[in-house]
Amino acid sequence: MKKIKARNLHRDLGYFYIGLIVSFAFSGLMMNHREYWHPEKYTTETKAIQISLPAEENLNEKYAEELGKELNIDDKIRRQGAKKGTYKISFENHDVEIDIKTGKGEIVSFMKTPIISQTMKIHKSTSNWWIYYSDIFALSLITIAITGTFIIKVGKFSFKNRGWKLA
Template sequence: MKWNHRNIHRDIAYFYIGLIIAFSFSGIILNHRQDWYPMDYAYESEEVQIALPDNPKSLDSEEFIKSIAQKWDLQDKYDGHRIRGEELRANFKRNITLDINTKTGKGFLEYKRKVPVLGHTMFLHKSTNSFWIWYSDIFGAAMLIIAFTGLFITKGKNSFRKRGWKLALAGVLFPILFLILFA
């Protein structure tokens, strides 16, 4: 088989088609995660009430979170927390979250499961596993090869040299303009 830009483009695209679809789909979902976040779903939820500390600054401490987590035997599963506005969210291993209103002490303890297929593709998209990061970097390089080899597939009046460079330039300028105007 002769290796030219057309064959390289085709074969790399064939090899990565599954990951292209998974990353594209999960990327679209991540763009709209404030409206719909299908990575996981709550299969059990209970209303909770906690006693707020006298000093509001102590809400933002790991010790405080672990002390309130003792009630549900979660202190050894603590995995981090954040405060946004009036909401305290504590994360625990095995997809358990505790959301508390920092003014009232009322909230929810939720037990979650990963959504089949969608949740797993989103996990791949967000993974920090070192092997997966290297594989994703190789995938990114493959996408560059697909993009550059694709530039030279069409010949004649619709070739890159005659027409394609204008569309490519517009495609490069669009995100730059977006960053200048909206970032």
């Protein structure tokens, strides 16, 4: 049987994982800078509203559901709460922010960005199958890195002479 060479293993693992490497790196870059922009979603409409809010202690999940229906929002509620004078409700495809004192606010409607939102989901997934796949992927990246050190065996550009300094 032919001996597996580092070059062949390095090449084949690289080919096998290239799509995942690129999408993981791409979505990682977007996640690193998500405080400056929201790559997962884009705004389709912003609408000003004026609401008479109840007392702050009555701003709860039940009120948020009723207000969503009143505002013709048929999404599922993700979270709601009052903080620093603002009442916020986050729906699946809408965000509502209302100033508690004045009742002035806005509804922001948005949609998921195709492809980008799916690749970013990779970083957030906690399902068991994904954890196992990520572990295999991590071990494969380690293998790709180590086998890459053996590709150039001797000479000025070998790992022994130059690569270890860069690593």
